[in-house]
Amino acid sequence: MTDPAHIDSFYAATMTEAPARPPLEGKAEAEVCVIGGGLAGLTTARELAAAGRSVVLVEGARVGWAASGRNGGFVSPGYAEGIDAIEDKLGYEHARALWDLSVEGVDYVRGAIDELKPAGVDPVPGWLKVIRYDDADGLKRRAETMATRYGHPRDFWPTEHVRETLRTNTYFQGLHDTTAFHIHPLNYALALAADAEAKGARICEGTPAQRLDRGRAGWIVETPQGTVSARDVVLSGSAYPPNLWRQIDRAVLPIATYVIVTEPMADRLAESIRFGGCIGDTRRASDYYRIVEDGRLLWGGRITTRRSEPAHLAQMLKRDILAIYPQLGDFRVEFAWGGLMGYAVHKMPLIGRIGEGLWACTAFGGHGLNTTAIGGSLIARAIAGGDDTWKRFRPYRPLWGGGSLGRAATQLIYWKLQFLDALEERRARRGDDSA
Template identity: 45%
Template sequence: MAYPDTYYRRTMTDPAARPALAGTVDCDAVIIGGGLAGLSTALQLARAGRSVVVLETESIGFGASGRNGGFVSAGYATGEGNIARMAGPASAHELHLLSMEGVEFVRDNIRTLGLQDAKLRPGLMSVLRYDDGARLKADVEDARRRYGEDASYMDRDAVRAVLKSDRYHQAVRHGDAFHMHPLNYLRGIAREIERLGGRIFEQSATTGTDLEGAEKRVKTAGGTVTARDVVFATGGYTGALNARLRRAFLPIATYVMISEEAPDLLATAIATGDAIGDNRRAGDYYRLVDDGRRLLWGGRITTRAASAEGLVRELRAEMVGTYPQLAGLGTELAWSGLMSYARHLMPQIGRMASGVWHCTAFGGHGLNTTAIGGKVVAEGILGESERYRLFAPFGLAWAGGLAGLAVAQLTYWKLQAQDRWRERAA
């Protein structure tokens, strides 16, 4: 199947297709899923000299991994306070350090592999849609003191000097964060895996597994892979492949649109090359692309995919509500992708059984956490560390099935209402 028609597909610099699996292949580790988590795991194993096979149902980067907002920043889908309540303060601190390491892992790959087409751009602004400067200043000082983060406070005047909107109050600028072209990054990682001897098969949906014994078998319509280790890195597209994994997260749809080319109009609203995200749950996130000529805007979540027309209408309402001066800005493309959310909003990373690993449920904060998730799973397979155990408190608990999806949607609507009330109160 071809890539969905997105901005990332249109600007993809490496259109190479890989063959489907045919026959029997032996290797040290087989990775199921050719997204960010799977390729990060495969890369680290290949760098260590292990023979790896990646099986991808569609094409490399086909799902949300290759068509997301492109933000790379520290943290998880839930805050450190919630993590500390679930895992303890010391583990929460270590987990945040891991998330920072994930950011640097991606940055280092772009640098060392010469991935210029990943179009790394520094800087991320986290903006408030209500007035709470004192708390934000305290958060900035805490991040600097505890983690050495490159974080700076921006008051209202500084924010509105670069974001011409009366919706915004204060912000934090994260200098260590960056944004990029995720699909070109993924394609570059795939090339490096193959250069190191790894094999990647596209159009190779896994149809069955035999995970008993020391030698595992993973089957597709065209062949079988035998390996000592199997890694499930399938995210929101797991389907019925692994029942235990599938029941432990909710597939959630998120939406992105790209504007027509209009650099002069965009300059009346946005005067920064930083990526921007607001403080609401599932709020807006956006950034200028094509050297300021287009605007990529994302947001909204639903528990089932909405129509393209409907999502464009909602995203445009958010955009114009924030920047009335962009009312005449046309939309060229819109698309959606499935993310996987666990009930605890933390990644599910670890070992399910001897030689059986999982790395999934990144909850819309995947460009750094998939990187570190793949790295710690690879370390576990190689026997180099047991850092994957830091994620043990966030296990494969049942996510609630259809009832869980309904609760998730109702919770999102409740949070939206709370956001609106708080903004009106400000």
């Protein structure tokens, strides 16, 4: 059984009060059993309960224990796969429909926060995406494409504006998305859980699903101390799959990323980072960061397929920070943690029906806060009302991820992308020095 306690992180240290929910004991019956208490599962349960369906959600550890309570907290439209690649595969009309759904996911998160007014979620607006090489014309074209073809304008920032705001010569131009924002993701997950329960859902923590079988009128989910009988089952386990359904388990690749949070240093940060929203670069393996409460810097980055946490994680990311902002000087890292994200090989979420009464709502790695919202909402609408909007995701089927060979291939691809980033940035530095 998974350790039921939340990991030692900044989010766990600042989480709102959330008493542990008792595990499932004995037999339970419901119209729907949701497996997994992350944002996807919680959204699904919340929406099904709001529609009047009886729901039991089983979670092996605590609500928000995995990636949903460990991520960077950025809420923005889009997917881990780029919209250009989606359009190349599916054509403009289909790509635009998927883009609009991603925007709907952002609106869902914003609407839930407005409705619930949860303590400690603290949304802060704005996302600044910066590039590490000089390409003003290319970035302007990108802004125009997103505005005209996808109805999503972004403000172009020239190099002078970027460097006045972020005091480093690492970055050149940027695009500012005023619709994006950042939040405390674990407190948001806890708020969704409390509201799902208020609407009638039952949430059982410390209850890993161990077996999934067909029953006479649906499915039977076996747990260590009980069973759930349900007409429909939703699999939302992501990078920590419970090994219940081979088709999904084999399709989700676990990819690790890391986050640190510094000691309070508001004065130093105010001189270097004059932007309160989300900040990220367009590297193939990007850094992402934001200022959080008490004047701390939350910084995420690095991607690997290794499951073990690096021995010197804090120092590794601290070096990444100082490579961009050396003027911050020495500082103490007070929190450092890692987590596994679930990716499909096509980098799109797995959303939809995979069998009679069996649904997938998983693989949200790399871009999860908005996509878990729309995924959970679409699955709930399908089960409760027969809505078939989920079929927009049908082209992205659960393909085999390659197992250990797939993880090795992914790691090789990541190293190649790092090398290409380094080449691109070296050329940019040479040009900047010449200028």
